[in-house]
Amino acid sequence: xxxxxxTLRALLLAGLLGTSAxxxxxxxxxxxxxxxxxxxxxxSLRDPTRITLQGGKIVDVVGDVYxxxxxxNGRVTVMTDAESGEVFVQPVLxxxxxYQAVTLTLKTDLGTYSLLLKPLDxxxxxxxxxxxxxxxxxxAARATNSYSQEPARGQTPEFTSSSYVRSxxxxxxxxxxxxxxxxxxxxxxxxxxxxxxxxxxTLDDSWVGKAMVGDxxxxxxxxxRTLILDERxxxxxxxxxxxxxxxxxxxxxSTPVWVLRTRSExx
Numbered sequence: 001x002x003x004x005x006x007t008l009r010a011l012l013l014a015g016l017l018g019t020s021a022x023x024x025x026x027x028x029x030x031x032x033x034x035x036x037x038x039x040x041x042x043x044s045l046r047d048p049t050r051i052t053l054q055g056g057k058i059v060d061v062v063g064d065v066y067x068x069x070x071x072x073n074g075r076v077t078v079m080t081d082a083e084s085g086e087v088f089v090q091p092v093l094x095x096x097x098x099y100q101a102v103t104l105t106l107k108t109d110l111g112t113y114s115l116l117l118k119p120l121d122x123x124x125x126x127x128x129x130x131x132x133x134x135x136x137x138x139x140a141a142r143a144t145n146s147y148s149q150e151p152a153r154g155q156t157p158e159f160t161s162s163s164y165v166r167s168x169x170x171x172x173x174x175x176x177x178x179x180x181x182x183x184x185x186x187x188x189x190x191x192x193x194x195x196x197x198x199x200x201x202t203l204d205d206s207w208v209g210k211a212m213v214g215d216x217x218x219x220x221x222x223x224x225r226t227l228i229l230d231e232r233x234x235x236x237x238x239x240x241x242x243x244x245x246x247x248x249x250x251x252x253x254s255t256p257v258w259v260l261r262t263r264s265e266x267x
Contacts, residue, residue: 028126030238035111035131038103043117045099047124048079048088054130054235056110057085063104066092075102076117085109091119128235167212168241171260175207175214184209198223201257206267212240213263220254229255238262 031039033053043049051058058080066074079088087106091099099119106113110131180186185208195201200220207214221227227249231242238261246255 028128030128030130030235031115032132033111033113033115033129035113038114038116039129040116040118041127042120042122043076043089043091043127044124045091045119045121048077048090049117049124050086050088050126051106051115052084052086052126052128053106053108053110054128054232056108056131058087058106058108059085060107061087061104062107064102065104075100076104078104089117091117130236168260171207171209171212171214172241172243172258175216175258180207181209193217195219198225198227208263208267211263213261213267215259215261217257217259218254219249219257221249221251224251226250229257234259236261238264 029041031041033039041051061078061080064075065071066077073094075092075094077090077092081087085108089104091102094100101116101118103114103116106115106129108131113129113131115127115129174181174184187206187208189203189205191203193201193203198221200222202218202220204216204218207216219229229244229247229249231244234242234244234257236259239259240262241260243258244255245257246253249255
């Protein structure tokens, strides 16, 4: 009989965790953006940094972009992928001034956002923009919910690359075996979460640790067509990893979806 534990063990042995079955956010920068507002992010000096918009596509980039003919003194190179709606940026060494921060205006199908990009000597990662509508008036509070939470200040766990992946694999295997570590509190929830009209999405339980929380969901296809799932659809602020057990869900069938995230003040 196929069980979540057997499935995860097989994937671990095959060396696939971290690619298809377990989608791990490797130091991604989740940036909340609003139409007409500005946000700050970092870009790598070493390699191109990918910028993507959750649930949308970037259609144009305006700013001090390097062009050999039209703008040879530009501070950043921009490579676009029209099909995916993503862009890749990398700072340009400006003679006598070194690498400099640059502001880019990103025109998207959800709005127009400004990003101040600071060049840093760090590994390349991804900047994931999460649209929150129009710019907020001064002093306005940002609303959050149980599935889309910002990490609590000071509680984002510090992991090296290897220990980060080991911690995530350990959490996933513990949840698959239903054997919670001593310091983890398993809380039965059984709560319906609003997601898409084609599915019911139920939070079965939460495994609450000191720095991380593992949420185990059941997604059921209530439509009359087959759904194709992608781990990226379940990323929210603070999400570390996502496991979707069945990427193709037939009408009337279900699949487990597990989300590992940083613990917040609401947990």
